[in-house]
Amino acid sequence: MPSFVAAALGGLLSLTLAGTAMAQERFSLFVGSATENVMRMVKLADLRDDDVVVDLGSGDGRIVFAAAASNAKLRGWGVDIDAALVTRSNETAKEQGLANRVHFLHQNAFDADLSKSTVIFMWLWPELKRMLRPKILAEARPGTRVVTSTWDLGSWRPDEVDGEGTPVSMWIVPAKVEGNWNWSLPFGDRQASYAAVVEQRFQNAEGVVRVGARRGIFDNVRLRGEDISFTLAMTLDGAGFVRHEFVGKVQGDVIEGSVRISPSPHDKTVVLAWRATRTRDSAYFAPAGLIVPEK
Numbered sequence: 523m524p525s526f527v528a529a530a531l532g533g534l535l536s537l538t539l540a541g542t543a544m545a546q547e548r549f550s551l552f553v554g555s556a557t558e559n560v561m562r563m564v565k566l567a568d569l570r571d572d573d574v575v576v577d578l579g580s581g582d583g584r585i586v587f588a589a590a591a592s593n594a595k596l597r598g599w600g601v602d603i604d605a606a607l608v609t610r611s612n613e614t615a616k617e618q619g620l621a622n623r624v625h626f627l628h629q630n631a632f633d634a635d636l637s638k639s640t641v642i643f644m645w646l647w648p649e650l651k652r653m654l655r656p657k658i659l660a661e662a663r664p665g666t667r668v669v670t671s672t673w674d675l676g677s678w679r680p681d682e683v684d685g686e687g688t689p690v691s692m693w694i695v696p697a698k699v700e701g702n703w704n705w706s707l708p709f710g711d712r713q714a715s716y717a718a719v720v721e722q723r724f725q726n727a728e729g730v731v732r733v734g735a736r737r738g739i740f741d742n743v744r745l746r747g748e749d750i751s752f753t754l755a756m757t758l759d760g761a762g763f764v765r766h767e768f769v770g771k772v773q774g775d776v777i778e779g780s781v782r783i784s785p786s787p788h789d790k791t792v793v794l795a796w797r798a799t800r801t802r803d804s805a806y807f808a809p810a811g812l813i814v815p816e817k
């Protein structure tokens with residue numbers, strides 16, 4: 523065989539093998555969760571009447587059935603890549619009189635619509651869970667609880683862990699707060715304009731802010747779902763040293779909430795409405811206008 527044909531065939535073979543390996547990475551076999559772990563996952567999720575739960579890789583449906591049994595109102599669904607397991611799960615739903623609020627789809631977990639579920643269960647091989655992480659963060663609504671057992675989600679640290687035995691962990695999908703945020707607050711007859719720049723990795727956020735030519739740093743930032751809070755202590759021109767405690771809800775490109783301000787220039791602590799909007803550009807980076815003395 524000519525050497526260029528052998529090389530081409532070799533290349534084709536390695537491409538085919540690479541394709542097979544990738545397909546396998548998106549698959550893990552059916553092994554049912556231990557009953558104890560199912561119950562602990564359901565308990566940690568703290569299910570409510572209006573929850574819609576999904577199990578990615580639902581197997582025989584045991585997690586969805588346990589969730590439905592724990593609350594007579596919630597709705598649930600599952601997806602599995604194995605058609606026979608999906609058929610069996612839908613039959614079980616009928617037998618248990620749950621078909622009006624529980625159903626199962628023959629679907630790849632990577633194609634599941636995560637936008638309408640409030641709780642995502644999954645018990646899949648670790649690499650598959652890790653590969654689903656970006657999809658969950660991009661598509662699930664802020665506040666969605668993600669619950670699993672045994673393996674974690676790498677550098678996305680859980681918000682809650684039940685560590686009695688096999689770890690059972692829960693993550694709260696954080697709102698997206700990365701970017702430039704602007705707001706203003708009244709101080710007497712003046713308005714102070716704040717230009718903040720926020721960085722984010724999972725539920726961890728950091729921020730810096732500029733007011734006029736003064737700059738400060740957010741402290742104690744907490745992001746849980748759409749709820750954000752942080753403190754800021756800095757000197758403002760004309761207002762003196764001001765402590766702020768911000769609390770708000772992130773709704774897309776707007777944060778609405780309140781800020782507790784103490785003590786100067788007001789004699790006592792005041793609470794003001796706080797509305798921040800996300801913008802493409804930021805005054806944070808504008809030239810400060812500081813006069814550098816000439817030599």
Ligand SMILES: C[S@@+](CC[C@H](N)C(=O)[O-])C[C@H]1O[C@@H](n2cnc3c(N)ncnc32)[C@H](O)[C@@H]1O
Pocket residue numbers: 548549550551552553554555577578579580581582583584585601602603604607629630631632644645646647650
């Ligand atoms: C370890 S079992 C867990 C079953 C069930 N969630 C439980 O905890 O008992 C993993 C399940 O995920 C399914 N699965 C594997 N890869 C999948 C994928 N890419 N999309 C949907 N289901 C998948 C398998 O068919 C199997 O039923």
